[in-house]
Amino acid sequence: MAQKKNRAAGAAKTKNGIRNKLFDFKREQILEVAERFFYHRGYQATTVDAIAEELGVTKPFIYYHFENKRDILLHLLERTMSRSLSVFDGVDVEKGPPVEILKELVQRFVLAVIETRVSTAMFWRDEKDLPISDKENIRKMKRDIDGGLARIIERGIESGCFKVNDPKMVSICIAGMISWIYTWYQSDGRCTPDEIADRMSEYILNMVGAH
Amino acid sequence: MAQKKNRAAGAAKTKNGIRNKLFDFKREQILEVAERFFYHRGYQATTVDAIAEELGVTKPFIYYHFENKRDILLHLLERTMSRSLSVFDGVDVEKGPPVEILKELVQRFVLAVIETRVSTAMFWRDEKDLPISDKENIRKMKRDIDGGLARIIERGIESGCFKVNDPKMVSICIAGMISWIYTWYQSDGRCTPDEIADRMSEYILNMVGAH
DNA sequence: AGAAAAATATACTATATAGTATAATTAAAT
DNA sequence: ATTTAATTATACTATATAGTATATTTTTCT
Numbered sequence: 001m002a003q004k005k006n007r008a009a010g011a012a013k014t015k016n017g018i019r020n021k022l023f024d025f026k027r028e029q030i031l032e033v034a035e036r037f038f039y040h041r042g043y044q045a046t047t048v049d050a051i052a053e054e055l056g057v058t059k060p061f062i063y064y065h066f067e068n069k070r071d072i073l074l075h076l077l078e079r080t081m082s083r084s085l086s087v088f089d090g091v092d093v094e095k096g097p098p099v100e101i102l103k104e105l106v107q108r109f110v111l112a113v114i115e116t117r118v119s120t121a122m123f124w125r126d127e128k129d130l131p132i133s134d135k136e137n138i139r140k141m142k143r144d145i146d147g148g149l150a151r152i153i154e155r156g157i158e159s160g161c162f163k164v165n166d167p168k169m170v171s172i173c174i175a176g177m178i179s180w181i182y183t184w185y186q187s188d189g190r191c192t193p194d195e196i197a198d199r200m201s202e203y204i205l206n207m208v209g210a211h
Numbered sequence: 212m213a214q215k216k217n218r219a220a221g222a223a224k225t226k227n228g229i230r231n232k233l234f235d236f237k238r239e240q241i242l243e244v245a246e247r248f249f250y251h252r253g254y255q256a257t258t259v260d261a262i263a264e265e266l267g268v269t270k271p272f273i274y275y276h277f278e279n280k281r282d283i284l285l286h287l288l289e290r291t292m293s294r295s296l297s298v299f300d301g302v303d304v305e306k307g308p309p310v311e312i313l314k315e316l317v318q319r320f321v322l323a324v325i326e327t328r329v330s331t332a333m334f335w336r337d338e339k340d341l342p343i344s345d346k347e348n349i350r351k352m353k354r355d356i357d358g359g360l361a362r363i364i365e366r367g368i369e370s371g372c373f374k375v376n377d378p379k380m381v382s383i384c385i386a387g388m389i390s391w392i393y394t395w396y397q398s399d400g401r402c403t404p405d406e407i408a409d410r411m412s413e414y415i416l417n418m419v420g421a422h
Numbered sequence: 423a424g425a426a427a428a429a430t431a432t433a434c435t436a437t438a439t440a441g442t443a444t445a446a447t448t449a450a451a452t
Numbered sequence: 453a454t455t456t457a458a459t460t461a462t463a464c465t466a467t468a469t470a471g472t473a474t475a476t477t478t479t480t481c482t
Contacts (some may be wrong), residue, residue, distance in 0.1 A: 007458090042339055044255035047439060058461055063441070124394065125336040128253055165419070169402070169410055176391025177384045183335065184383055191380070199380055206375070206416040258469060269431055274471070 007064070027065050029055060031079075034072045039118045043073055043126040073126060074134055080119040081141045093148050098156030099210050103201045105152065109145075109178050110197040113132050117182040124179075146171050153208055163209030174204055238276050240266060242290075244397050245283045250301050250329045254284055254337040284337060285345050291330040294353040295323050309367030314412045316360065320389050321408040328393040335390075357382050364419055374420030385415055 007023065033054045037046040048069055052059050065074050085107045091101060113120055127135060149171035156162030164170055178200065191199070219405060244265045248257040259280055263270050277283050298319045324331055338346060367373030375381055388410065402410070407413035 023409070040339070042253075042255060042337075044253060048441085049439070059441080060462090061460060064459070069440070126253075128251070129256070165413070166410055169407070170414060172395055173388045173391075173411065173414055176394070177388035180384075180387025180391055183387070196380070199377055200384065202376070203381060203384055203418050206420055207414050209417055259471085260469070270469095270471080271432090272430060274431065280470070 007019065023065070027075075030062060030065055030072065031076060035076055035118055035122070036053075038073065038076070038126060043069075043122065043129050045064060069132070070130065073122070074130060076119050077123055077127065077130070077138060080116045080123055081138055083116050084109070084112050084120075084145060085141055087145070088148055093122050093152045093155070098152055098161055099205065100155065102149075102152050102208070102210075103205060105149065106178065106201040106204050107197040109175075110181065110200050112192055113178055113181045114185055114193045117185055120179065120182040124182075146175055149174055156208065156210070163208060163211075164207070170208060173207070177204075236278070238286075241273060241283065242277055242295060246287055246330055246333070249284065249287070249337060251335050254280075254333070254340050281341065284333070285341060287330050288334055288338065288341070288345075288349055291327045291334055292411055294327050295331075295356060296352055298323050298356070299359055304363045304366070309363055309370060309372050309417065313363050313367065313419070313421075314361075314416060316363065317385065317389065317412040318408040318417050320356075320386075321392065321411050322404055324389055324392045325396055325404045325407070328396055331393040335393075349387065354408070357386055360385055367419065367421070374419060374422075375418070381419060384418070388415075 033051050052062050148166045153167040244262050361378045364378040
């Protein structure tokens, strides 16, 4: 196999830290534009040329920083997913009062979806454009989220503070109603993100029969 | 403007009923294949040639029956939307017991989404590929659904049988958690559509604080 | 049966676009 | 300063694909 001439494939390889940072910075710029364009026009309908033009560069610039178009999409989706998973950071679903934990998780999750709504939309729309192996990886992360929610609900039922059937389905419903925010949230809308988070956590606590 | 040579633009114009039915039948066949392909590959990634090939015909056959590719998508989305709106058929949200009505609406809505899950997925994914005027039309239908749910919830609150804040947001949450089904439902899954409908209506009645 | 209309196919155009070979330029290293 | 490596552009290839002009076949009508 011929050596690749660009650096896109892996991490930057030089010892020079400044260069690496510059490289990463440029990648960020590309990702930012790509995210905007993919969101508004869709992945397939966005041309690499259009991204380059928006940045005031040419196509080979993009291909120097990313292997190909799919690679850009993949980076965007992975970033979104890891932001979503970060909702569980510092939370132990196996310990502590279920009501408080569920409330906290829901609120964090709402804010995460609002924050990443653009890439979340792509996530549900353009996932099909990824190769199967990457898709698997992403599906797994989704399951982790549903699983975490299901676990805390199970604990709540066992300890008697929740009253609801089928924790797995409940957790999918919760994840769904929160994820759905990306379809309707407007930054100039009636409610702030915090207000949305508060209401939804109320609704959800009702839903699981918390008391 | 030159006269179009095909009949795709409007309804079939001949007086011959059999021909019209044949024409409609062929359009149905095209829509069926298009729906499958748009769903799996996405609208942009589906070629008109591929649809034709699957049907064992050639491209002009398609263009004889539809104005263009977007026209096919539009028909699919309108069909889905009208199926979703049919959920309200024979239901008067202004009369009758809110608990019963909401339960009935939720169950019907769940079954409608499951039934039309393929086109519902397209609906949320490929809507952006429509011209603005068609998009508006479709957005309006979405609002009608949310509005209908909001109204019954308002009535429930007024009459004291529901206890929840912000009926508009609740209705969006309900619509979202139900619509979300298209992302996870599998016909070989753990629950039947009726079971899903039952559970979800329970969850939702909990959510609005019904008693 | 023969003329007219409708339905479908063949063969094409025009264009868009992902990706690349190679040249030019800029920065780093000695 | 000169050489080498890294970065970006110019100009290209190859291919895919929406849509159409025209010919052919099939159906309908008288």
